[in-house]
Amino acid sequence: xEQSKIIQVTExxxxxxERVAKVLRQKFADSGVLVLNLVSSPGSGKTTILERTAAxxxxxxxxxxxxxxxxxxxxxDRIARTGVAAVQINTMAGCHLDAPMVEKALESFDLDNxxxxxxxNVGNLVCPAEFDLGEDFRVLALSVTEGEDKPIxxxxxxxxxxxxxxxxxxxxxxxxxxxxxxxxxxxRVNSQAKLFELSARSGEGMENWYQWLRQAxxxxxxxxx
Numbered sequence: 001x002e003q004s005k006i007i008q009v010t011e012x013x014x015x016x017x018e019r020v021a022k023v024l025r026q027k028f029a030d031s032g033v034l035v036l037n038l039v040s041s042p043g044s045g046k047t048t049i050l051e052r053t054a055a056x057x058x059x060x061x062x063x064x065x066x067x068x069x070x071x072x073x074x075x076x077d078r079i080a081r082t083g084v085a086a087v088q089i090n091t092m093a094g095c096h097l098d099a100p101m102v103e104k105a106l107e108s109f110d111l112d113n114x115x116x117x118x119x120x121n122v123g124n125l126v127c128p129a130e131f132d133l134g135e136d137f138r139v140l141a142l143s144v145t146e147g148e149d150k151p152i153x154x155x156x157x158x159x160x161x162x163x164x165x166x167x168x169x170x171x172x173x174x175x176x177x178x179x180x181x182x183x184x185x186x187x188r189v190n191s192q193a194k195l196f197e198l199s200a201r202s203g204e205g206m207e208n209w210y211q212w213l214r215q216a217x218x219x220x221x222x223x224x225x
Contacts, residue, residue, distance in 0.1 A: 066087055067086055089102075
């Protein structure tokens with residue numbers, strides 16, 4: 001009886017999330033805003049990637065950020081200091097964002113005046129893989145400090161990503177990180193993902209990421225017409 005009840009509750013949660021995600025996807029399509037769901041383990045540097053991206057592209061793209069963390073507004077405060085609008089979602093004990101949370105946070109933005117909306121998910125390589133947020137792309141950040149084998153340890157998350165940012169490449173000589181081995185593991189689980197090797201701190205490789213982002217914005221805008 002108890003097991004049956006748990007299954008029913010879980011199915012209800014997923015069903016409601018999918019319903020809201022479908023509504024959000026249509027809303028994003030109508031406004032022509034590109035939406036990226038940024039996922040990673042804690043400490044990958046995804047907030048630093050967003051900071052650098054916001055600072056470098058804010059003169060050419062209208063951007064906003066939804067930040068997800070269990071507690072504090074630290075990451076939203078960091079983004080706001082770049083001049084880009086940011087709103088914080090605190091999930092308390094929750095290990096991921098869901099579509100209803102994002103829907104509520106959208107009240108802070110005028111989607112019609114945005115080119116890109118970044119959703120920085122809670123740092124976790126498990127739970128966020130199961131929750132659609134209505135995004136156009138799921139972008140996964142992987143730090144070289146995490147080791148080469150993360151893709152085969154957490155295959156579901158890596159399989160769900162359309163773009164993968166291998167961050168902190170400035171540390172490769174210090175750590176002895178094997179980039180070829182890491183790329184091979186990624187291709188084993190997801191041969192279709194676009195790969196970017198970069199350092200948000202030094203700026204190395206960021207332009208390739210920016211070029212992809214610009215093209216994705218143009219494609220999304222063209223689809224609205």
